[in-house]
Amino acid sequence: MDRTKRHNAHVRNLEALETAFEVVSRSCKDSIRRGENHEILALTRTCALLLGATLEDRLMTIVSSPYFPQDSEQRVMKERTVLDMWHRVLTEAFAVRYKVPHSKIPSLLPFTSAAHFAGMKSVLDNWVEPLINVRNSLAHGQWIVAFNEEREKANQRRTQQLNTQTLWHLRLQRSMLIHLERLIFDLIATQYAFERDFDKHWKNLRAAEVRISMNKSKEWELLLRRRHQRGKRHIGRNYRRLIETGQI
Template identity: 65%
Template sequence: MWVISSIGFPVEAERRVMAERTVLDMWRQLLVEAFSERYKVSRSKIPNGLPYTSAAYFKGMQSVIDEQIAPLVSIRNSLAHGQWVVAFNEQRSEVNGDRTKKLNGITLWHLRLQRNMLNHLERLIFDLMVTQYAFERDFDKHWSNLQAAQIRLRSDKSKEWESLLRKRHLRGKVHKSKNYRKLIEAGLI
């Protein structure tokens, strides 16, 4: 919504994105609209009508949508339909074991990294659509940051991160207690 409501995004393109049936289709249409507008190629000719490098940009960004955003949207839909512990198939007639496993494996660590990854993708699409030079200039920087988030997600160090947070919390409690005692001893409390 942030990208399509920006000043540089054409109203007709916004309408086409918003007309899509699913959030995932909206992401895909957004990408097509952005490349079509940037490179002045009709939407029906994306990606084949793009220059080689631009087509590679498109395919890379499309792979992020298909491999990262699609599962995220699926999990989000389960949560939105009250499936907090067990996820069902689209018809809600039986349990979806894969989605349930993914749902139960999500932690705050995963959500933070996925948000980071989405921020980089949003920035790429915004630069593609709205800026004159930033897309090509900053693509490698945003792309490497996006890939770094994907690598961290695959490495799944959420347990170590949670342990670190617990240690920090306990250390903070000890410091707070020591500081409180010092204030009492100094007669300030």
Template identity: 60%
Template structure:
């Protein structure tokens, strides 16, 4: 398939995935309101799968774009994992933007460019790599207990991460990764926007990251349930009031 056709196909896939995450997220939120833990668990894990797929397709949209060199795309796709492909795409983009040979990234970047590089790479390692580790467990049917690579023993660390998944966290993670993807897109594609808008995007990214690290998803879920029950009570009261008014009119 020609490169521009592949890019168009990846964009259509990405649009469908973005819609799928929002639709599944709304269903999960409604299940939280109703307190249906089985539905919440299943829909949360479905959201994690979709979010990882969305991030994978965002990479494909980037590396098949007209602005990303085709030779660089081939090197990106030679990497084994999605995390490694994202990191390679970042390396390639820094090499082109700052005129530094790929083998010398990041050591020969200037101080400011190295700071940009370190920040982006840290987010890739701390947040993207774990997301795809969870995705791999879910894709292999490990929705309750995760196993090691040979499936000879349970992986307690991965199992805990599966248990700790929450819609609250995934929504904030998506927000954070939206800012990261925008940074990488600006790095690879634009002439001036990367340096100009870096602080703005980084501020949004860091705010989402701090909310993930310091927030309390259980309190958010309890707030949704409380509002749901209050809404049910008010609807019940309104129905009773309307019934009394109808009886009064009838007499």
């Protein structure tokens, strides 16, 4: 398959995954409103699996893009893990942008560009890696207890990562990843937009990160349930009024 066809196929896959995430996310919100805990757990895990899968497709759409050099793509594809691929994408994108050998990134970057690199790398280390770990555990059927690579004993760290994922966290992490992808696209495809728009994208990315750290998931879920209960009471009052006035 030639590069253009591969890119188009990756874009279609990504669009399908994004649609699936939105569909399952809406179902999960409805389960949260109704307090259906078994459904919430199953649908949250499914959202995490889908979000983790989009990480790989987002990566593939970037490296197969006509804006990304083909030799850079080949180096990305030689990396062992998806996280290593993301790190290589970042290195290659900065190398092309600032005409620095990829082996000298970030040491030969200008100060501001090096700061941009460090900030974007921190997103990969702090947010992308845990999502990849969760996706891998779920893809191997480890939906309640995660195991080590040999599957001979439980992996407490990955199990904790599984248990801390909520729909609220996942939607905010999805927002962060969209802004990160936008920054990388601007880095490789535009002449001025990366430097011009970096602070705007970084502000939005950091806002999502701050909201995650505040951990308002329980409050958000409680708000959804209260609104659902108010809606049910409103429907009940309207129904009784229609009966009392003889309209039904």
